[in-house]
Amino acid sequence: MPYDRLQNDAASVLRGNDRDGTTVPSPQLYPHQWNWDSSFATIGWAHLDPLRASQELERLARGQWADGMIPHIIFDPIAANYEPGPTLWRTDGHPNAPSGVRTSSITQPPVMATAARRVFDHAGGDHAVLTILRDLVPAIERWHAWFLTTRDPSGSGVPCIVHPWESGMDNATRWDAPLSRIEPGPITYRRVDDRVIAAQERPNRKDYDRYVFLVEERARLQFAPPTREDSSFLCGDVALASILCRAEEDLAYLAEKLGGQRTEAMSRRGTIAAGLHALYDPERACYDDVDLLTGERLAVEHVAGLLPLFAGVATPQQAAQMLAKLEDPIRYQTSWPIPTIPPQAPGFEAHRYWRGPVWINVNWMIADGLARTGAERVARQIAERSLAMIAQAGFREYFDARTGEGLGADSFGWTAALAIDFIDQLR
Numbered sequence: 001m002p003y004d005r006l007q008n009d010a011a012s013v014l015r016g017n018d019r020d021g022t023t024v025p026s027p028q029l030y031p032h033q034w035n036w037d038s039s040f041a042t043i044g045w046a047h048l049d050p051l052r053a054s055q056e057l058e059r060l061a062r063g064q065w066a067d068g069m070i071p072h073i074i075f076d077p078i079a080a081n082y083e084p085g086p087t088l089w090r091t092d093g094h095p096n097a098p099s100g101v102r103t104s105s106i107t108q109p110p111v112m113a114t115a116a117r118r119v120f121d122h123a124g125g126d127h128a129v130l131t132i133l134r135d136l137v138p139a140i141e142r143w144h145a146w147f148l149t150t151r152d153p154s155g156s157g158v159p160c161i162v163h164p165w166e167s168g169m170d171n172a173t174r175w176d177a178p179l180s181r182i183e184p185g186p187i188t189y190r191r192v193d194d195r196v197i198a199a200q201e202r203p204n205r206k207d208y209d210r211y212v213f214l215v216e217e218r219a220r221l222q223f224a225p226p227t228r229e230d231s232s233f234l235c236g237d238v239a240l241a242s243i244l245c246r247a248e249e250d251l252a253y254l255a256e257k258l259g260g261q262r263t264e265a266m267s268r269r270g271t272i273a274a275g276l277h278a279l280y281d282p283e284r285a286c287y288d289d290v291d292l293l294t295g296e297r298l299a300v301e302h303v304a305g306l307l308p309l310f311a312g313v314a315t316p317q318q319a320a321q322m323l324a325k326l327e328d329p330i331r332y333q334t335s336w337p338i339p340t341i342p343p344q345a346p347g348f349e350a351h352r353y354w355r356g357p358v359w360i361n362v363n364w365m366i367a368d369g370l371a372r373t374g375a376e377r378v379a380r381q382i383a384e385r386s387l388a389m390i391a392q393a394g395f396r397e398y399f400d401a402r403t404g405e406g407l408g409a410d411s412f413g414w415t416a417a418l419a420i421d422f423i424d425q426l427r
C-alpha cells in the first residue's frame, strides 16, 4: 500500500508524544495537554486503539471547570519548559477551577464531540470504550451550553472569545485590528517559545505582550463572564462557532447512539447556524468575525471564514462561491494548499505561524466540509496534497504554502493524527 510507511511513521509520532494517556502537541515546544490538539490526536488514536482514544478525551474532561468550560491547557506537573505556566494564569484555588489538575483560564475550539463520534464509529461496540464515551456526554453537553450562556449572552449564536488563543489561530491577521488597540504598558514575563523555534516563525514581541496582558486581565477579573465594559478583547469567532455547530450535530448523534441521553444539542445547533448565516458576506464569499467592542464586522480574508463548510450550514450557493475561491489561483490555490490567507492578502507572512502557512487541521476540516457539500474530488485533492507535503517535509506544525517547507515544531501531534485519518479516507 502506498501510504503504509507514512501511516507507521505517524503512529510512531503519536506514541512518542503519549504522556501517560494524554498526547502532547510536540514534546519540545508544547509539553502539556492542549484542548483541540488532544481532540485531533484522538481522531488518529481512534484508528490505532479506540480505548486509548477514549481515554484521551477522559483526560481532557478532567480539566472541566464548575461553570462548564473545558480549558485550553491542562498542565503536566512534571513538564516545565513552557510559558506562560500555571503561576501566571493564577487559576489555583479559584472556586470554579477543577481540583487535582492545574489549567489555563480560557478555552479553545470544541472539537471534542467530533472526536468522540469518530471513536464511537471505530469502537465496534467495545463495552469499555462505549462506557467512557457515555460518561463524557454530560461533560460535553455542559461545555457546549457554556459557550451559548457565558460567551453569548445576547443570543447572537456566535460565541465570543476573550483571547486570540481561544481561537487556536493565535496571531492570525483576523485579530490584528482588535489586538492593536491594546497597549499593555511595561509587562514582565518569561518567554521560551522563541528559543525552541526560530523567532521569525513565532508571534512578535508586541503581540506576545498583549497575550500576556489578556491572561492577566482574566485573572484580575476573577475569570468572571466577560462583558464589553471590562474586556480589552472580545470578538465573535466564526471558525469557533462553525466547529461548535458541527460538534453539536456530533454530540446529538453520540447521545442517541449511546442510549438516548437528553441534550439540547440540536436546538443550540439551530441557534448557531442562524448566527453564522447573519455573518455571510456574498460579495466576498466569506463569513466574517465580529469585533464586539466596536460592533464592527472584521472583513479580513482568512480561511477561517470558510469553516462554516465544516459546520454543514453553507447554502449550496454559498458553498459554490467558497469552492470557487478555494480553487482560484490568485487566492487559496497555492502549490501546497491551503494557505491561512491568500499570499496576496495584506499581512501575509509565509513563515510566521497563523499568518500564511498551511495547517493540517484546517485542511482536514475544510476537506471534510467540502466532501459534505458533494465536492469530493477537491476534498480528495486536499488530502493527497497534505500527505505528499508531510511525506516530503515531515510531521511539522505548519508548512510554507509556496514551497511545502516544514515549519514550527517537529513531531507534531495533529499533523500525525490527521495524516492517519487522511490515509484511511484515501484507501
Ligand code: 2M8
Binding pocket: 025, 030, 034, 035, 036, 037, 072, 165, 167, 168, 169, 170, 193
Ligand atoms: C499554539 O498556541 C499556543 C498557545 O495556546 C502557543 O503558541 O503557545 C496554537 O497553534 C494553538 O492552536 C495550539 O493549540 C497550540 C498547541 O499546538 O499552539
